[in-house]
Amino acid sequence: MKRSMIKLIPFFIMASFLVTGCNHDTSSTVKAAKPAIEAKTQKSKGPVYKGKVVGKSNKAKSISIVVGKGKKAKTIMVKFDKNTKGVEHAAKGHASIIFYDMRDGQPWATVIKPKLAKLPKGVSEIKTADLKTLIDAKTDFVLIDARPGKRYAASHMPGAISIGTKAYKKKAASALPKDKDKLLIMYCGGPT
Amino acid sequence: MSTKIAGLAKKDGYKNVKVYLDGQPAWVKAGNMVYASKGNIAKGNIVLIDLRSIKKSEAGRIARSISIPYETLDDRLDDIPTKAPIVLYSDSIEEADEAAEDLRDEGYKKIALVAGNYAGWVKTGGKTVTGPVVTDVSWVRKLAKGEVGKEDFMKAVSGADTGAVILDVRTTDEASEGGFKNAIAVPLDQVGSRLADIPKDKKIYAHCTTGARADMAAQELNKNGYKAFFFVANISCTGNDCTVED
Known part of the structure; x- marks a missing residue:
């Protein structure tokens, strides 16, 4: 038993890299990788929903958020009021973390935070100005649009190629350069 | 991701x-530019605008282009739907960039360019056509998943479709000023707790004042086994007299 758990550790670490990403909802795998932090957060701020916001109404003061993955995914409607902190971080199409408490059988948001993407080890972030400098100077690098193909088709950044997460295995060999030292820059639809 | x-x-x-x-x-x-893919320019549900002169456009243009020379763009804004994905091209990078910036300033959110402009399109073997230009914009928004079209919605409003019910999910305050005749009013935040007020054996067409709350209400209902759809339109009502604008 102990041995099989040890074998699983690298898997958890890999999986935690795989599932984090802009706009990505949290899966149970991430929680499994960091149970200690999770428990601590929950203790200090109450229960939490993590996932993609699919609707927000300022008039009805409600946010719809999808939590869970695949068949277990469900939409939850959370209310907010003037005491809710960080309401601006809940925007349709973006990943959020909503701390809540239950009032009259309904979840009320207390604190809303953007769900920030975590960078895999050895990967650094690039900002707009630096990226623009590279593009304007016609620097030799590969710009990769990681969003779904339909969104790439509608509009993409100059010179970008399309490799969605699911297409990586199929496309990487032919689309990526043979030279492993060449600069690759990935982007998608933003973190918050 | x-x-x-x-x-x-x-x-x-x-x-x-x-x-x-x-x-x-x-x-x-x-303020930077983005580009549409070749397939989307050739076949997508877009408004493709040729910013060059009519003369140049007649001599050769990307198939499906609408001719709106840049100097006339301001006068044509009313004809270009703000919700439409717009793809622009010219024979000058500056002109295409400026037109894109102008449109963004006017509130257009989906503006893309043709990589390399007209010359770039021709160079990559894209299809072109010649002859008299087209100036009329004929773009129709495709319904999103779970959305009900205006025609179907209005049939339910008029009572012509007895298989569907209108659900008003605006706040009680908003609904008190007026609403569609025969609509069931349940504010969005009460939808989950008042399912008993909403018939399960009929299609539910949810509306609010824009479509945002209706979308959320329909999701909530579908989660509970309903066949619910949302209606996207700007709606304002006085009594039973409602104006519906796309």
């Missing part, structure tokens, strides 16, 4: 991997 791909590339041995976490929205917000 970008970080996931970055992780996979790193694992494959790429040593120099970066992620542009702020992503395309930040790129566009900083």
Whole structure:
């Protein structure tokens, strides 16, 4: 038993890299990788929903958020009021973390935070100005649009190629350069 | 997602991997241009605008283009739907960029360019046509998943479709000023707790004042086994007299 758990550790670490990403909802795998932090957060701020916001109404003061993955995914409607902190971080199409408490059988948001993407080890972030400098100077690098193909088709950044997460295995060999030292820059639809 | 791909590339041995976490929205917000793919220019549900002179457009243009020379763009804004994905091209990079910036300033959110402009299109073997130009914009928004079209919605409003019920999910305050005749009014935040008030054996067409709350209400109902759809339109009512604008 102990041995099989040890074998699983690298898997958890890999999986935690795989599932984090802009706009990505949290899966149970991430929680499994960091149970200690999770428990601590929950203790200090109450229960939490993590996932993609699919609707927000300022008039009805409600946010719809999808939590869970695949068949277990469900939409939850959370209310907010003037005491809710960080309401601006809940925007349709973006990943959020909503701390809540239950009032009259309904979840009320207390604190809303953007769900920030975590960078895999050895990967650094690039900002707009630096990226623009590279593009304007016609620097030799590969710009990769990681969003779904339909969104790439509608509009993409100059010179970008399309490799969605699911297409990586199929496309990487032919689309990526043979030279492993060449600069690759990935982007998608933003973190918050 | 970008970080996931970055992780996979790193694992494959790429040593120099970066992620542009702020992503395309930040790129566009900083005033930079984005480009439509060839397939989308050829076949997508877009408004494709040739900014060059009518003379140049007649001599050769991208198939499906509408001719709106840049100097006439301001006068034609009323004809271009703000919700439409717009693709622009010219024979000058500056002109295409300026037109895109103008449209963004006017509130258009989906503006893309043709990479390399007209010359770039021709160079990559894209289809072109010649002859008299087309100036009329004939773009129709495709319904999103779970959305009900205006025609079907109005049939339910008029009572012509007895298989569907209108659900008004605006606040009680809003609904008190007026609403569609025969609509069931349940504010969005009460939908989950008042399912008993909403018939399960009929199609539910939810509306609010724009469509945002209706979308959320329909999701909530579908989760509970309903056949619910949402209606996207700007709606305002006085009594039973409602104006519905696309």
